[in-house]
Amino acid sequence: MRNSGAMLILTFIAILILQAAGVSPPGKPRLTSCRSPEKETFTCWWEPGGDGGLPTTYALYYHLENSETVYECPDYRTAGENSCFFNKNDTSLWVNYNITVVASNALGKNISDPVEVDVVYIVQPNTPEHVTAVVVHDEQGPFVRVSWEKPRTADTRSGWITLLYQLRVKQEKDKEWEEYNAGMQKYYNVFSLHPDKEYMVQVRCKPDHGFWSEWTQTTYVKMPDYITRERSLWIMITIFFVFIVVILTWTLNVKRNSVKLCLLPAVPGPKIKGFDKQLLKSGKSEEVFNTLVIQGFPPTTDYDNLLVEYLEVFDNEEQELVLDGKDLSEDCMKSKSPSDIDSGRGSCDSHTLLLEKCMDGREGSGSNQHQYSQHGETRWASTESSESQGPEPGSPDSANGRGKTWPVVFSSPQPQPHHHYPVGAAKPAYHSVPEILNHLSPHAMSSNYHQLNHQDILQQERRFSKPACRHSQSYNQFNLDGIDTSAPGVAPSPSLEYVEVQRVNPENMLLLRPLSDPNREPEGSDCTREDYSKVKEVTSNNILLLQRDMSHQCVDDYSQADQCTTQQPPHPCKPAVHQSNSGMPQEAIRVMGNGYVDSTVLINLAPST
């Protein structure tokens, strides 16, 4: 009892001393792996745990399964340091080995953990041998044939072990290997290697149940520099196409003009006369388009001219014209010009003129129109042969000087002393008031029609005498209907006499009264004044604006007017507004400079029927 206690204490002290000295029992060894290269032998390796500062020995012990007999490793040397080699006699397959390693030194020993090993499952063959890689030239291109041999130790011949091979290929610069499984055969053809490159080849093997062997040493193989059939074909195709392209380009170049025309047809530029493209480019559109403006278009209507041209004077068939045949004939001959286009031929056809017998007046109208076709301003200045008559110092000039003219409505010849009436068969074409005013139909108002004698005009100064303060019941009624009534008391006299407008009665009738009206009141004799009233204009309301002559005679009128207050027409010096129920078109009549009323407007604007 005491000894054991003392022994323990001593041992404890010894251990402490030893530890202080740095020595200890060995560390626990560990079996790292056991491998069999051919399934006939195997080797186990261990690593020492630490020698504890003292020389340590290792021993491997094993026992088979279901057996308690412990054997020690038969061979420590063959396999190297810390290994145990089991030779054929000691190797049994399909049997578990229980292996332990014991490390022992002066101070103690240490036993590793046991490891169960069945040799069949720890087979790792040696590397294949004699790896060769040969370039084989084939008609389709060269390839590499890699061949090798089985590891020497593996007995595949008897079928004891079955090996599966694997090889890998890569170029020096590649990172990844290309692996191929060769199965149990001992050669392999590698295709699709690049020409003129060097490749590295390695092979390894594995049993059907086991571990892969190590890779063999690298075998180098260099591919020859060759052009694959495929590549040569592509080269030929490329050359062919390049050739075609060159030919096409050259052809296009030669024919570039026609090609240009074909692809880019010329865009026609603007072909506007007077259109300046440069101006267009400069930008100002006004300038550009100004050039397109033709001066004088559209033609501004000079109604004066037109109207004058179309001015017609037609005579009433029932009217007899007492003319100075000689003079008239002369004038007619001279002035007659059937070729005058503007001499009122159209007006003949015009229904508005209310011509009863156009044919009668055609000749005359033609000449008349010719005469009247002059511009208003020139009429007076006309130096035609018609001047043979000579301007009467009196009336025309005075009339002209005054600028007062009779409205054509009433009498055309009167203000134009130069113009002669056609003689002969041609009767002067007068515009009778009813005719002019009445556009519907020419109505002869023989009884009321007063002819005005041109001659009388020239020779005498016809004046419209003011009936003065007499309201004559005899009046000429002019209305649309074409009154055929004759003014009572107004006998149609063969002689020309003037008609004066007495007044306009409320019934929209112009009351005319001949100057030679015997019914005139004596007071009216004083009223014999030259009293012209001209139509100033026709307003839109079918109102004829008459304008009295502003002359000294007016004064007389005034005096006369005083006498006739009740029945006086409106203030003589004031424009008399007479309503005419003419039915004329509502447009205003332009009064020309010489006092003529431009009746062409009336004609033209009257509804054509």
Added chain:
Amino acid sequence: FGLSLPAVAVLLVALLCLDPHCRVGSAPICAHGPSGCHIPSLADLFDRVIQHSARMHSLSNDLHSEFEQYFLPSKNHIGKIYRKCHTSNILTPNGKDNAQKLAREELTEVILKLLMAWRDPLFQLHQSMAHQQDFNSFSSNKALEMGDMAHELRKGVEKVAEKMRVLGMLGNSVTGLSAAEAMLPLSDSGEAMSDYELLYCFRRDSNKVQNYLKILKCRIVPEHDC
């Protein structure tokens, strides 16, 4: 004559049938030997058998690994020491030399014995695996397939043996296995082996079978793969 067309046809057919050689009957497949149809050679038979055994072994290996992985985490625990496999009393060569020393008949017989010994245990294994919910369907199917394959393999090996006997390669020493040879997987202690133990044992035995077949093949038909 005045024979109509159908009559002529009938006559022709009758004439043909009268030909003694023209007989319509059922002929056995490959009745006329190799020229008639393709009879698998011994090498082909061996190849098929070896493939079978390889497949069988791989299945057993997978099942064993699964078992070990999921049910026995520690590899080298003490309790792993097994009882003897029920086939341990079948003498099998445990080395190459020993295997090569065996005659082909003995080798064949060993193979057959092994396969026979595993017929029932494999069925048992499948049954127990199917019933246990720990196994997934894959494992159960593998066990079933394994059992079937073992059965097929045995049949195949018997055919090979038959073939060899026909070819004179095998003597008459190989006797048919009797039903008495069939053993029950009972250990020495008489207890039934667990699934894991069965798998462990079968994995080993399937490897043996495969190996023995390969040796046999390379010994008998060493044309290729040997």
